[in-house]
Amino acid sequence: MRKLSRWLMDGVAVFVLAYLFLPIFVIVLYSFNKPAGKFNFVWKAFSLDAWKNPFAYEALYESMKLSLRVAALSTAVATVFGTLIALALTRYRFRGSGVVNLLLVLPLTTPEVVLGSSLLSLFLDINTRTGFGTIVIAHIMFSVSYVALTVRARIRGFDWTLEEAAMDLGATPFRVFFKVTLPIIAPGIVAAAMLAFALSLDDFIITLFNAGNRITYPLYVYGARRAAFPPQINVLATAILLVSLLALGATVLWQHRTLRQRGMAVTPLA
């Protein structure tokens, strides 16, 4: 009985992992397809054509550039805003922190279609044309919560007396922030920024409402179901996957290293 239930649980676990992995496999596989028609949905023959010529479709290339610009800009702003909130919530007890917490969680528990449509109704109300600016505004809005909560989770429980030690040794508050506080919270900030960047690059629903006539990469993919779905879409999706995996691997290594270094530097103090 005991063996059976264990075996069953392991079986389900392996099955679920395969289920999670299957579409990813299909995306990568079909980037090497040479489709019969305009739609890359049926396997025909192996080919490197799409990889040799990833930017064959001008509009696809432009949409990717737009997505990267939006992601860079919104991540930069949201990371600063979110980190400041996380610092306030972990370093200080203050009246109204409950409201701040609630306001951070609510956008995460609101369906995207509601976030997108309510922003659009604001822009319609004040006669703002939707476009690049409104996409960035929307992306900052939904990223701030993710950044604040990620950074807060990472820096909670850190030994803040190090700041006092630096002050006691005569450092100015400015110097304390850049020499002590920032290095401590940096890994959390980097993780949060990567999350915000990935979310922005991937966002479809909120962007659909607020993009006007601009076309981001997900919007291009959405439109592609009508006209043509070239394997270049899969090539770019695979490229995003590879770059994210490399970035993730690099940050994990970097965090291990900084943790080790800090371990050595901090112990003599304690």
Add this chain to the structure above:
Amino acid sequence: MAGTASGGSRRSRLAPYLLVAPGMLWLVVFFVIPTITLAQTSLSGPEGGWTAYHRALTNYGVHFFRSFRYALAATLIALAMGYPLAYFIAFRSGKLKNLLLGLVVLPFFTTFLVRTFAWKTILNDGGPAVWLLHSLRLLGDGGRLLDTTIAVVGGLTYNFLPFMILPIYVSLEKIDRRLVEAAEDLYSTPMAAFRKVVLPLSLPGVFAGSLLTFIPAMGDFINAQLLGSPNQQMIGTVIQNQFLEVRDYPLAASLSFVLMAVITIGVLAYARVLGTEDLA
């Protein structure tokens, strides 16, 4: 910057408010105020008052119910699939733990839409899944997977499964292993130890995971649009369509508002029980 050291000074009492100000201002202007605008828009129809809500509920009640059913089904299936995997990773994966966690979040690294199109490829007529089910005689001649409820619920389950697995994993990981050992020392069967010790302690993760799956699934329209037929249309499609194509803003806004109101009441009730911190 250094608040705790100089506790009572005026500057440090102001400091947290200055730190939260830019982000909170952004959320007020682009989240709170739009919600108010949405409410106003919903009440601004030519006939005025609550007529838009009346139309929303009488004409699209079926879409609300369908979205609710699909989201609930996806949440339950994700729980049934996600719990064993989270348990496996937390208790039995040994050195493979980080690798398996990486595999769970791997789907996030590819574009949501491309992932859903990959499911379209898999479930297509003449595609591998239909062929397999045909060979096993589980699907009759001319039987399809695409454009069915199964495809839509399967797609929803897939997209939000990691949101179910990760919170459950976190709550399982926190459990003190000695509690399980103690139960076994006291002659509890593994099943009883699981039911009386592990399961209750993992419930916060189950609650959080269920919400994080149910809410986005309820508002989603991509899976229904790409993997389903008009018979599987969800409320998200209607809202999107009314806002961007038909441009009946009062109706579209009232639909959004009903969707949000239903979900917010549920979340607030939940937050009262468990505290907002567990949600993150």
